[in-house]
Amino acid sequence: MEKLEKQNTNKFGQWIKTSITARMIIVGFLIIVLLIPLSYINSLITERSIRQKDVVTEINNKWGNHVMVYGPILKLPYKTYLETKTYNETTKTYLTETKTQIKYAYIFPENLTSIVDANSKTLKRGNFESAVFTTNMNFSGQFINPNLEKKGIKNEDVVWDRAKIIIKTTNLKGIKNEMLIKVNNKSYPFETTFNENTNNYLNYLDELESDFLDELDFTNLKKAEFNFSMIFNGSEDIQIIPIGKTTTLQMTSNWADPSFIGNFLPNDETKEITKNGFKADWKIIHINRAFSQQYIDRIPNLNEFAFGTKFMVMVDEYQKSERSAKYGFLVIGLTFLVFFLIQTMSKINIHSFQYLMIGLALIMFYTLLVSISEHSNFLKAYLVASISVIILITLYAKSILKTFKFPLFIGISLTSLYTFIYVIIQLENYALLVGSIGIFLILAIVMFVSRKIDWNNG
Template identity: 55%
Template sequence: MENQTQNLQQKPSFFQSNTAKMIMVGLLCLFLLIPLELVKGLISERSQRKKEMTQEVNTLWGSDIKFYGPILSIPYYSFETIEVVDANSQRTTQTKKVIKNAYFFPEILNNYSNIKKSQPLKRGLYENVVFTSTMDFNGNFEKPNFDKLNINPESVIWEKATVIVNTTNLKSIKSDLKISLNDQFFSFESKSNNQSNYGVLESNQFDYNTLQNQDKINFKFQMKFNGSESVQFIPIGKTTNVKIDSDWKSPSLMGTFAANEENKKVDSTGFHAEWKVLEINRPFSQQYEESVPNLNEYLFGVRLLETVDQYQQNERASKYGFLVIGLTFLVFFLIQSISKINIHIFQYTMIGLALVMFYTLLISITEHSTFSLAYLIAAIAVIVMIVLYSISILKNKKFPMFIGVSLTALYSFIFVIIQLEDYALLVGSIGLFAILGAVMYFSKKIDWNS
């Protein structure tokens, strides 16, 4: 009887059991999600600030380039019937002669563009990647068919024909604008446009009948732009051929029409891409009257952006914050349970806050260096701090060294996942599976009944 009483007195309370300690550590992990979310908010705020600065720099240097042309514009007389009310409220009809325009797309449209990355523009802490583009255009216009538009050829004003080009980024054009029409040169002038986001360049007037050669007008011109983000075209030729060469290493081909796979090349020196779009590939006409339609939905081209910028990398790293905290606490808990060394919940809290500080160090150092260097410095600082703190807690060097190696392996594993794109999920799943296996192996030594 006396022995039973003694055993009951020696039995530890629930709050001293491994189960209770595990619950407390788990609750602490959840609590540390609060500062971790604050860090994620800081990353988002800094990222938004960079986007604002990027937009400001793009506005000054040159934004994305969208090209829609060249288009042959020929005016014609049209007669409109209007109703007129005189002073005696008598209604009469009158015929009014007005001038309208008919628009014709090219038969052949060829473009060759060379895009070169320019020196990054720096604004405060932020650098914005921009480019210069040289675009060469050539092709021809066939004899306009006014019958398809139900326009009387006798009402056509052939001597006032022009060629127009719609493009964004007019202020960033860096070349004299002249177009060769059957070996005669005509200057472009800018004019107002009711189409949103596009500016209009219109050539000097010419006499179509005098200029034409075998019912064709061959054209050729070059444009140089400062730009950023993307270069896109609308395939208005019956046959449209576009070729792009660039020293950009990570392009994103985009738009309604896919590039020819057999001619596409992307390597460490840049990329080459080609498109061929036929009239049958796109559902719009070759001629219009009165106005040129908005065909933005048929844009295609290339987007030139950094695949993963520093804030995206920081954001991806912070998403693994809960995993790092949880696994680090698990290592300490296993050491505590196996070695019977008591670790106070306050000490767990200090370790957790040190792990959260990794992300504030990471983003602050990244803004002044590369992400890789910032990650290395922040990881070393946090690992050294936790190892030194562990030595004072565990009173030996064996377990702290094991913790240091574990954290090094964990941070290295996460860095590899962040750098990967296509295989991030695969490598992450295999790594987590291996970690789970290790935890299962070491946890078998724990007496869960104590």
């Protein structure tokens, strides 16, 4: 009985050594096993990416967050009258009492011109950095004498000497200059007003309100010229809301990779983007946006109509590392396939433990890539990590295969594979196309090389 079991064991061991099917099963099992540490690598990249975002958010909160400007808006108080009737039991008559209430009309400017210059730089904390900027925003334009009779407001009910200018904006902490607005050559300072809903900047903005425009009489003027400037320390993006009947924006910056965002794009004829920065111009007329120039009792939320420029890095090192790790299964599978074909065609025995060591070396590439890229740029990190892994596996293959031509072929194959993956990572619009063509060519090569293998033997 023991002799029979021993013979069966020997047969099974011999089948493992000589059978192509058995080797395929073992290699496939090892690939599945190696997906476990590969998943931990993906988790590590995600963790470091989240840590980077937390640090960037902390830097931005201290330096200054995104910048959006909604204004200036003319705030005009007007009188409304409420009549109440009270029945008098003694006289058997109704007494009429009229109460005066103050409400507000909000008037947008006829023209609004903004000239924005943003000087960007990077701030570092440890291994992480954030792109921030200091921007000088100069606004000018004019209000015209508003006709509120269409809104049912008589001109004599408007309290002209209590008019104010309102500017709604984000990032009050980032403002670095005294806020003054000059209207018809007279300056008016601003003060902030409390808004309990400012935690959600997507829907609410902080509010700055000027002193009373007590010397400004719209009844005697056809138009009121204004200008003011705002200097911000900010990050992420700069946007304005086109509340002028005609709104123009000219933005310049030393930021080389702008992303134009929002409801309107700059004019292609005047847009310039170089390695030293960009220049862009917008012009929006009232027919381009679906809101009016006058509002009663409220300032509408028009954030959806904002436009401007985003100053964030489009693809950072962690995003590239994450995209690279997504090809980990392909790298391990193709490398194992090369060793499997060499083993099958040359009859050289490669132990499953040796396959495992090769797989772990391939996974170490991603650990090296992430750790080095935190201290250098992605290209240098990719070169160091890939060259280190290629040399390690090539030398290890030399000790296994006892020849020079097969390890050389493996080194060339790994170099081509890592180069192919780097090219795909750099591409955005054509990544799927190039990746599909590359995998098709790899499949064709494998089919060509393996055509003479006798798959029936084992």
